[in-house]
Amino acid sequence: MTGVGLAAVSGWLVVNDVARRTIRQRGATRFIAVSMLFAYAWLGIGAAVAMATGAFEPGPAHDAILHAVFLGFALSMVFGHAPIVLPAVTGLTLRYRPVFYLPLMLLQCSLAVRVIGDLVEDLGRYRAWGGVLNAAAMLLFVLCAASSCHRHRFER
Numbered sequence: 001m002t003g004v005g006l007a008a009v010s011g012w013l014v015v016n017d018v019a020r021r022t023i024r025q026r027g028a029t030r031f032i033a034v035s036m037l038f039a040y041a042w043l044g045i046g047a048a049v050a051m052a053t054g055a056f057e058p059g060p061a062h063d064a065i066l067h068a069v070f071l072g073f074a075l076s077m078v079f080g081h082a083p084i085v086l087p088a089v090t091g092l093t094l095r096y097r098p099v100f101y102l103p104l105m106l107l108q109c110s111l112a113v114r115v116i117g118d119l120v121e122d123l124g125r126y127r128a129w130g131g132v133l134n135a136a137a138m139l140l141f142v143l144c145a146a147s148s149c150h151r152h153r154f155e156r
Contacts, residue, residue: 003050006069010044028083028096031104035080038108042072045115063127064118071134072111079104079141092149100148103141110134 014020017040023033046068055061079100086094110133117126 002056003047003052003054006043006047006050010040010047013040013043031096031100032080032083034101035076035104038104039073039076039080042068042076042111045072049115049119060118060121064115067111067114067118067130067134071107071114075107075138076104079107082141082145086145086149090149094145095148097144097148099144100141103137103144106133106140107137110137 014037017036019033019036019040022029023037024030025033046065049055049061049064049068053061053065055065083094083096083100086092110130112130113126113133114130117130120126
């Protein structure tokens, strides 16, 4: 049932979210749309693994579901919403730069390595590399965001 629910949410988001239209734009708007569509894809992957395996006990398939949903979906959302949320919360301006795609793509590739490692039950090499690259993607995103921030100057 969880897999069916995740699939329904993923499908609804893909069909109804504005990201399918805003992906044709440029700059930060396109980056946000790409991030959202990746997030929906990972939610769908988590749903597919859940429905195919029914795995909700500890093990490789359960690990794949958790990583697809909590890293793939959630972190893609965080990366995509950072240009909007960070300025609202901190008062800093996060200037969009194309380099933001680097950590986003590293996250997607590292998750693919991790999930494939889980699904072929290679508990060593692929999972380990996937985990290291997941951490590298998060660190790279923080560095990219920090290097793109500057303070607003409020006029009085």
